[in-house]
Every structure is written in structure tokens, then in C-alpha cells.
Amino acid sequence: GENVEQHPSTLSVQEGDSAVIKCTYSDSASNYFPWYKQELGKGPQLIIDIRSNVGEKKDQRIAVTLNKTAKHFSLHITETQPEDSAVYFCAASLGFNKFYFGSGTKLNVKP
């Protein structure tokens, strides 16, 4: 099955700096790559996703890039704010079934 690795496990940045979280996947058939944000005491929420026919997608301060050849994708958060502090998970799937998740990155944005 698919194997998704995520790095780093923890990331601390100063408010206003950028944050980058990286994931690799093993199954070249995977074609959908969502990113989830989990705040304390809540379930994960979808923040951005990308499909395999696209190399980059942006939504305000958040962007995701995908390199299919290298089988890796990354989340970029610019101008970080304290409310960005959370655990972020990447995932890979074929279609919308059975996602395989990374182990998570705890992002701490220091004011």
C-alpha cells in the first residue's frame, strides 16, 4: 500500500516568517493530495488540496506544490500568524477513498 512520510515533526517559526512542510509518497498511482489542519481538541480540517495534473495551487497565504517525478509535495505558509499554530497532516490517495496520512507536523508560530 501507500506510504507517506512527513517532515519535520515539529516546526517553530517567528510570526511573519514562512513555514514549509514536506511529504513524500510511495505509490505513483496516487492522484489526490490534501492537507489538513488540526487545532487542539478538534478534528482535522481540509485547508488545501492538489491533484496530480497540477503542479502548484495557492489560496491566499497557503500554497501546495507537487513534484510527481520525485513523488513529493509540500505545504507553504507565508506571513505566518499565531492562529496558524496547529498540527498539519498531509495525505495521499487514489481518488477520494482510503487516504494515507503522514505522521503530522506540529507548527508553533511565536508572536
Add this chain to the structure above:
Amino acid sequence: DVKVTQSSRYLVKRTGEKVFLECVQDMDHENMFWYRQDPGLGLRLIYFSYDVKMKEKGDIPEGYSVSREKKERFSLILESASTNQTSMYLCASSSETANYGYTFGSGTRLTVV
């Protein structure tokens, strides 16, 4: 607002008890999933279902079973709870016809003592 609702936020159960975790979604999604979340291990798939009365084992099904009698409801059952099943349990749903991935519930934090 679309929702996946998990019946309990916190549960404390004794070793050996039979435990039921309930999940209900109001989006008419075909697919439903149960994950457990543990620090450093991310989200691990326990069981999933693509249709009513259908179930498939995920990566860590041992010690668990599921029931899906109605499309909107997916129950996770711990047949005989053990301390190593202390965890956060997350339910999710998805649809092949929707244009997005999972919608998660808020989670149930289960402690087995």
C-alpha cells in the same frame, strides 16, 4: 453546514468492557472511515465502508469491529477494551461525486483504565 458528528467527545471505560463509538454524517456520503490518532504515529486506518452493510479492514483492525446498518451511521466497536486502545478516534466520510476529500468529526478521546 455539513457535519460529521461523533456521539462522545470523551469516554472512560474499564478494561474488558464492550465499547461503542458512534458516528453520523448528514452529507449522504457513500464512504465512511474510522481512524485512531496517536502521538508520533499520525492517523491509522482501522476500518472503512463504501456502502451500507459493507466493511473493509484497514491497517490496524485487530481488536475492533464495525457496523453500518444505515448509510449515515458508522459504528466502531471495541469488543473487549484494553489499555492499549486508549487513543483519539476520528470518524470521516467522503464521496466520489464530491470535489473534495474527507470531512472529519471532532473526535472521541477514549481512555481505558
